[in-house]
Amino acid sequence: MADRRPEEPEMSRAKRPRTDDPSQNPYLAHMYEAQDTSDYNGYNRSNGSGTKARTGLSDFKRHATTALQAHDAEDGPNNPFNNAPLSKQYFNILKTRRDLPVHKQRQEFLDMFHKSQILVFVGETGSGKTTQIPQFVLFDDLPHFSGKLVACTQPRRVAATSVAQRVANEMDVKLGDEVGYSIRFEDVSGPKTILKYMTDGMLLREAMHDHNLTRYSCIILDEAHERTLATDLLMGLLKEIALRRPDLKIVVMSATLDAQKFQRYFNDAPLLAVPGRTHPVEIFYTPEPERDYVEAALRTVLQIHATEPEGDILLFLTGEEEIEDACRKITLEADEMIREADAGPLKVYPLYGNLPPQQQQRIFEPAPPPTRPGGRPGRKVIVGTNVAETSLTIDGIVYVVDPGFSKQKVYNPRIRVESLLVSPISKASAQQRAGRAGRTRPGKCFRLYTEAAFKKELIEQTYPEILRSNLANTVLELKKLGVDDLVHFDLMDPPAPETLMRALEELNYLACLDDDGDLTALGKLASEFPLDPSLAVMLISSPEFYCSNEILSLTALLSVPQIFVRPASARKRADEMKALFAHPDGDHLTMLNVYHAFKGAEAQADPKRWCHEHFISLRALQSADNVRQQLKRIMEKSELDLVSTDFNDKDYYTNIRRALVAGFFMQVAKKDPSGKTYKTVKDDQSVLLHPSTVLGVDSEWVVYNEFVLTTKNYVRTVTAVRPEWLLDIAPTYYDLATFPKGEVRTALQRTLDKIKRKQAMKGGR
């Protein structure tokens, strides 16, 4: 395969496009959609046909309006929602809005909206659903007359903010007035707001304090097919709220594939489908399975460059290292092709979440021009992770190379470990990837697997997040949301009973749930924090250990991405810098040292430079600062004291280590007698300390923040603790009467005996 000459047009023979009935090809479906030319009831009539100027929407009857009425009101001259004169820009945008596919079905939408409390809306990309449907709702639901709001949820912050801005422009209002958004750390909405875009997690938070979501007259769940944890929980809640609140309207918006599943779930709610506006994408498969998907991907990219007409390439790989490696290799090979075969210039861009935003933006740079006038056209290649599948859309992509893999979170309830695994993608994902080739013009998608594999081996949909996660946090949230009977809570995909049991058990040990499974006072408090239960419990307990200021900082640091930067080109220097902050008792204390140094005068004088010099991520620290502020406000509201032990006190660090145990007593490992490996307590998993640790090998007992499953089982971010603290701080979990027999129990028993002897001596004196 490696000796294949680039100019050989093999692809047309080996990777044959599908030739079976094209109308059955789901990827070409949009070519065959019924040409809808009906402008029902003359609704699409031209502008200015003698309709009088209308102010406001005073003669609109709620849930009995027509598309025509809304159309007239939109034509101005004044803004129907605030009576201000409409701008020229407004009318320009209005014209383009009326060209969107959803516009044709406005009346159809309203008819269904009137008849049904819950409505499922399916719209492919380019249909305009995210921007238009909420506006259609506004003109009929008239939330401002009842003092309520229409909410539209998004899985991601960027989507919530950018769509809100766009819709504010479309409605000719200032962002934050009639149209606003609400995301973590930022609420741009006010008393005038009638349409609020928000993250699904944010609406879930609101539901915790208002179980009926009474502020809202209509809730639109967008991108429901993504099945985020928050969306799944919201769907379950909304199903219940709908019964308690007949006045609440619910619209669930999704991509086509699983529409019927949503319909069924919502008691056979009516469904409205709107075609998208994309170009056909031709799909090619490999005739034989590929052994090495990275190698095959590189080969395919280079072959496209050599043989296919102008157009940019998007290649999907699984992770940062793989991507950087592939970028290097493609660049090298392309340079050779340019030298030896007069190929056009090729620019390669990596794209993954960890990339600084500035570098992420570079993918939008135009493809390079020909090296000389009249030469072969240039091309850009983007090598990206799944971010390119959902979060980011890049126009101009004509070729997609899809090896069929992505890293996915998996949860093993038996050993209570979440990990990332390179796994085959789903059919839905493959379709989404292919669709990226048809945004600006007809494109091609090269799948590096056989057609038979696609049909038989790929699952239909990626498993929803709720089936792949530790549910401790979810269960706590549900309890706080007033869902007492978890087993009968109607989720679209109920998680495995074992996963639920594990979560309940974990929360019971953390004393967030009592033995009846009811929320305790501690549990209620913990649910107020946007944190995992163990972190929340550690934070809430920290005043008892005289170090809540420090644990507050540490909790924030543990909730953001890795603060230590270690570029491949300067590993040694980075390690030397990290050593400056190292605390002999562990990584938690080391992180705290970094934070304190960062907040010191020298670093604050020029934080960017200081971080760069010390191989610290400024972004991570700034975001930790943000999180810290938010957590601090919640602590103050909950009347939790902010205290510190004097830095010169010998117990300063000891107190912090003891507080760690209060939340992480279930994440403790003990060194094996062999002295090399560790065993997790209770689960008896063999683990190694992650090589990034500052901890020496002489620590008998450690708490760890996370499990990392790669080639070996590692525990990362570890700090030394003493066994007597475990017995003292978490007596229920470390109850030796019920503790599994083994080395760990024997060691704990010895510790207990020692404590008893000491006490006896004291008492005997």
Next chain:
DNA sequence: GAGCACTGC
């Protein structure tokens, strides 16, 4: 001796 896809509160 180094393995964090992505999102969210």
